[in-house]
Amino acid sequence: MGKTLLQKVWELHTVRTLPSGQTQLFIGLHLIHEVTTPQAFDELRLRGWPVARPDRTFGTTDHIIPTRERTRPFLDVMAEDMLSALERNCRDFGIPFYGLDDERQGIVHVIGPELGLTQPGMTIACGDSHTSTHGAFGSVAFGIGTSQVRDVLASQCIALEPLKVRRIRVTGQLQAGVYAKDVVLAIIRRLGVSGGVGYAYEFAGDTIERMSMDERMTICNMSIEGGARVGYVNPDDTTFAYFKGRPFAPQGEAFDRAVTWWRSIASDADAVYDDDVEIRADELQPVVTWGVNPGQSVGVAEQVPAATDAATTDALGYMGLAAGQPIAGLKVDVAFIGSCTNGRLSDLREAARIVRGRHVAPHVTALVVPGSVSVRRAAEREGLDEIFRAAGFEWRGAGCSMCLGMNPDKLQGNQVCASSSNRNFKGRQGSPTGRTLLMSPAMVAAAAIAGAVTDVRGMVDAPALSGAGQGV
Template sequence: MGRTLAEKVWDDHVVRRAEGEPDLLFIDLHLLHEVTSPQAFDGLRKNGRRVRRTDLTLATEDHNTPTLDIDKPIADPVSRVQLETLRKNCADFGVRLHPLGDVEQGVVHVVGPQLGLTQPGTTVVCGDSHTSTHGAFGALAFGIGTSQVEHVLATQTLPMSRPRTMAITIEGEPADDVTAKDLILAVIAKIGTGGGQGYILEYRGSAIEKLSMEARMTICNMSIEAGARAGMIAPDETTFAYLQGRDHAPTGADWDAAVAYWKTLRTDDDAVFDAEVFIDAAELAPFVTWGTNPGQGAPLSARVPDPASYEDASERYAAEKALEYMGLTAGQALRDITVDTVFVGSCTNGRIEDLRSAAGILDGRKVADGVRMLVVPGSVRVALQAVEEGLDKVFTAAGAEWRHAGCSMCLGMNPDQLAPGERSASTSNRNFEGRQGKGGRTHLVSPQVAAATAVLGHLASPADLSGADAGARTPAGAR
């Protein structure tokens, strides 16, 4: 019987397989950041261990880093200590680090791909759940905890039981205003936040094959929000073209050998998935979340659901709690929800194509009065590219704030946070209670919806901009 893409990559990394034990998997690339690594390095010191493969390890600073005044000392002393700890650990153990101020600094999941380190058929881990992003290249990429970070540092392997496989097949032609973010939000709403538990997802079908690498990264990035262990897309010519010429992509004969191998990384026709989900892209529309988990989403044209409509008691209770936290009422049109803040950035939507989309909508328009818009590029390289294309000027002319690279308001570990009760439209990945700041309320959206929302002041798609009179809408007590 044939094998799936995930099974092929898995099998190629088994260092040891023994009855009654998890497989011992070799890890090709270990990415580190300041938040989940300090205790792991402490463990190495305590046990007199070294980093086994510094040549397969890379660190960057992203979660804590400020997006303003980056040339000044970091104001928050606790954040500063954490960054200094990473710098000392990397120096002591010989790990390559891209610190704040470095041209290769940025969100760890933006940095790996842009350097060409994320390659098809590799295993990639990082102490961060959004490591699933790298699956866009046909890599097997897992988020891990700090104990596992220490394990990989010490052994370059991880003992793991092989997850089951699930095919998410998306066929058909999506409407022009439907983005990768809308596709993945629709997938999560369909299978639920626990639907992917215990699975590696493989996204496939014509709607996936047409996507750019950056759009594929947006899709795979949010696999974890469906509870999946990883998400993957088979590598193809789009993947190879993205990689060729990047800093760490193979060259010469190595390139030819790599491509020959990468071309074998497709699910065999006779392979069987443990579960299959089908989605018709033509039926999708711009999607937003209304609740406090990423599965609580609906098309922008819909209304806030009535918790009473849920048959399952626990879902009903979760919806009631979510509406209470979000300050929304059942039946309210999603388009009537007004926002205070718009955030464009994160490992989900902080790449150059995302910034181009948002800028394209903001060009010649203004951010609505009373709305704060933050644009935070995913990496310094993305920022430099945006500046070269003049996108920064488009953002600032529209009244948005153009910031330095980092995770920023996605999780509010740095000063970029919502105040209690403030509401955001955010291109990030999690709408959990307090995720963007204590008491903050988050609606997850695509960069296009974020930009249109910034202009109109309420949740909106670009189609709402043409001829729409923003002032004519009466926000229905969304605050």
């Protein structure tokens, strides 16, 4: 009987079974950022412990930093203290750190793959739930909390219980204007926001196989929104090609040896799954969330649901929606393109294709926040920044920005935001009464232009921008 990638990686990284029955799992890569680590380092100091593997630990800053003005010290004293603490901790414990003055800085889940730090077959941990993103490369990547960050710093291990595996086979050709984001939102709508608890999601099928690495990252990023802490795609030639020439990827003959090993950790053809689900991609339309969790969504041509239960009534009330109203035409105040879900170069290209030659509606504040300095530079080389600026978008520095309310980029009052991010929770974007509509970057671009939720399929006839090899 064959094994899944999850089983193979789990077995390879098992140090021992702890007396409680949990598995002690070796962590191949530990990524750290400013928000979830200061207390962990304090405890290490208190107990007099070193960092076990500073050579397998990398730090950057993303959550609290301003994206408009990056000069130090920050106006926000707490943010300044928090970044200073990370700088000090990385220096004191010998951990490589990519700060604001470094060309390698960016959202932790964007730079890990970009630098080739993320690799197939690895276990990866980071104090951030969207660590699942890295599973796009066939790694097994866990979001963890601060006490587990302390565990990994001190021992390069975490204690975990094994996961079941649900294979989600996505098949068929996506329509123009329907993207990876729509696929993952449709999966969450179907399986629910807690459907993945206890499971790793293996994303498979011809639609996934045709996807670029950027698109696979969008899918795996949002596994956690479906309750699955881990999501992954089996590594294939698309994966291997991605690593050629990346700074931390193996080079020369070592690369060939790596590919052989990477291939070997993919799920076997006769692997047995705990559950199997099939999703038809060709039937999907662009998806927009109407509620306060990522499972509360509809196709752009559909209506929000009737208020049939307390949760729906509460969500409709918070969002200011009438039961049964069409989602298209809903006025938006803010448009946000960015985040670890959709802040990569192909996302910006696709959004730029929609906005080129058009202009943001007068009442909309629109911003584009590249996921990393590297994404920003690459976009500027292609002239995407000029396209966005000419259309009335702000062009910002790399960071988490308006995905979460931890930095100066926040909604005000009960503004409605068309957002390419991952969470539409109450208050998520920094205003306790702010309202978030999750959608693809192209749909955000369309909403910014129209000033309201609109079906991007009517706008995608524009030619693809240079280098925009989308795969799907």
